[in-house]
Amino acid sequence: MLDFFRTWARFGGGSAEDIFVTFGVSEREFFHRVWSILDDRPPPALTWNSEYASWRRIARVRLERAR
Secondary structure, rough: HOOOOOOOOHOOOOOHHHHHHHHOOHHHHHHHHHHHHHHHHHOOOOOOHHHHHHHHHEEEEEEEOOO
């Protein structure tokens, strides 16, 4: 999921359709899982201040939009 997210982060995280086709889950479920991963154990490959903050912002916005 994080590889997908990294690829699509600069475009807002990927479309709901691409998420469903790739993972078989809703947009909301995908971003909930991404948020949980970032919250619980941020990947060490992320640059802490820039990429991590950007990913959390994208996930938060998409979760709010997918209500």
